[in-house]
Every structure is written in structure tokens, then in C-alpha cells.
Amino acid sequence: MIVVVGFVLLAGLFFQAVAALGVVRMPDVYTRLHAVSKAETLGVLLTLLAVGLSTGLGLTTVKVGLVTLFVFLANPTATHAITRAALRLGVAPWQRHREAGR
């Protein structure tokens, strides 16, 4: 059991580390939101799955599943709202030739 939990936990940490790397390295706000909305959600899901597996079967597992479901719905919704707000306020998307001309 501890091997399975450790493996899933490690996979979740890996995807969250990838999301953090994307947030540091990506060139503009839309690409950073892309990193957070996908890699971060998957990493959080895997980490919560590890916690749910470790508790055995019962009411606690169901509650951890509810938290997981909520994060799965809420995190892309929040990042989509931020993206729409940025687009409506006219934050220009990054383009390669604009970067080269600077």
C-alpha cells in the first residue's frame, strides 16, 4: 500500500513542480495560466488521490473524493475567469516576433 501511495504522491509532486516551472519560465500571463490550469490540476488530483488511498475505505475517503471533485471543477473555472478578465482588459498575448524586435 505504501508503495502505491508513494508512487501516486511522487507523480502529483512532479506535475505540481512542472506547473511551478511553467509559472516561472513562461513569457506572458496566458501561457502561465495554461500551465496552472492543467498541470496544477492534475498534480493536485494525484496528491489528493494518494491521501484518499492512505485512509482506507470509509466516509473519510468519500470526503477526500468530494474535495478532489471540487478542485477538479473549481481550478479550471477560476483560471478561465482570470483569462477572460485579462483578455477583456486588453492584455496583449505574447508573440515571438515582438519579443525579437525588443
Next chain:
Amino acid sequence: MRTLFLTAAVALVGLALVYVHRIAVGPTVFDRLLGVNAIGTKTTVVLLLTGGVFGRVEMFVDIALGYALLSFIGSLAAARYFERTEHRE
């Protein structure tokens, strides 16, 4: 199992510092909003891992659920607020 969860929680707090960097330097307000949203999600996970460390997941899961709800609503409200105000550099 306990050591595993403790190590993962410490690693996640270290990753949250990366988002703090983005909040500090982010050129637009939306970069900062994104960092706050991501740290809120990460805090939910750290709360559940803390429950695993203490062996009291059944208590911490309610706290984590409440925190996730509040964080989501706060992030959504901030996004709507900045959508309606003028963009100032």
C-alpha cells in the same frame, strides 16, 4: 507513511514560494491573481497532507473543503472585480 506525507507537505510549501516570486514580480495584476489562486489550491493539499501526518484526516478534510470553497469564491470575485475596473499600470 507519516514521513512520506511530511516530506510532500514541505516540498509543496517550497513550491508555493515559487508562486510568491510570481506574485512579487508579476507584470500585470492577473499574474498576481494567478499566483494567489494557485497558492490557495496548494494550501488545500497541504492541509490534507497535514491531516495525514497527524493521522487525523477525518478532521482535516472538512477544513480543507471549507478552505477550497472560500479560496475559489475569493479568486472568482477578484477576477470579476478586475474585469470591471480600468486597467492601470
